[in-house]
Amino acid sequence: MTQTKCPNCGWLVSASSVKCPKCGQTIIKSPAQKGALFPDFDNRSQILIKKGLELIHKNRFKEALPLFTELADSNPKPEEVWAFLAFGLLSMRKFKEGLYCTEEAIKTNPDYIRAYNLKASLLDATGDSKEALNYIDKALKRNPEDPETLLNKGGIYLRNNKLGEAMELVDRVIKLEAVLGLHGPPRG
Numbered sequence: 001m002t003q004t005k006c007p008n009c010g011w012l013v014s015a016s017s018v019k020c021p022k023c024g025q026t027i028i029k030s031p032a033q034k035g036a037l038f039p040d041f042d043n044r045s046q047i048l049i050k051k052g053l054e055l056i057h058k059n060r061f062k063e064a065l066p067l068f069t070e071l072a073d074s075n076p077k078p079e080e081v082w083a084f085l086a087f088g089l090l091s092m093r094k095f096k097e098g099l100y101c102t103e104e105a106i107k108t109n110p111d112y113i114r115a116y117n118l119k120a121s122l123l124d125a126t127g128d129s130k131e132a133l134n135y136i137d138k139a140l141k142r143n144p145e146d147p148e149t150l151l152n153k154g155g156i157y158l159r160n161n162k163l164g165e166a167m168e169l170v171d172r173v174i175k176l177e178a179v180l181g182l183h184g185p186p187r188g
Contacts, residue, residue: 045071056089061097072104079109086118090125098122113139117152124156132156147173 009023048071055064068085072078082105089098099122105115116139123132136153139146154169 045074052085053088056092056094056097061094065100068101072108077109079105079112079115082108083112083114083118086115086122090118090122093125095122095126111142113142113146113149116142117149120152120156124159129156129160145176147176150176 048067052064052067052071055061055067068081072081075081082101086098086101086105089095089101099119102115102119102122105112106119109115116135120132120135120139123129123135133153133156136149136156139149140153143149150169150173154166154173157163157166157169
């Protein structure tokens with residue numbers, strides 16, 4: 001079942017719900033949002049994302065930054081917005097800009113493990129595996145059994161020809177999945 005957050009109180013409700021059972025807020029998305037690129041964001045946020053991404057594609061990150069800052073400031077979980085942007089920038093190979101976004105996410109919520117993982121992925125993509133592993137270790141200090149972080153660390157080891165260490169981490173994740181009853185790919 002697909003769920004969405006109530007824009008008013010943040011309560012998780014079925015994506016097909018019309019009203020939030022907790023606060024009564026109307027949930028159903030407007031027709032414009034149904035086909036939107038980012039359906040979890042309201043119309044204003046989608047405009048900011050679209051304009052920001054257009055500027056990034058034109059290599060004008062400094063002009064896009066205030067739009068993304070406004071987007072993060074208007075979101076109840078700004079670290080998720082910064083992480084979302086960092087992931088998009090990673091896929092666009094805009095590593096410097098993505099690193100900036102991960103720093104904002106970490107500054108906003110120092111316990112947000114996904115931001116550490118994204119920062120490690122960005123650093124690894126730039127060839128700085130040592131610093132990437134440093135951020136992986138920071139994430140593991142917050143949750144030593146996070147499957148996404150363990151697999152990320154294993155991937156860095158693998159890319160650096162440390163097959164034994166990579167396999168140990170994969171085995172650890174498999175054991176964690178068996179103990180925790182996880183199925184499918186790990187989620188952060």
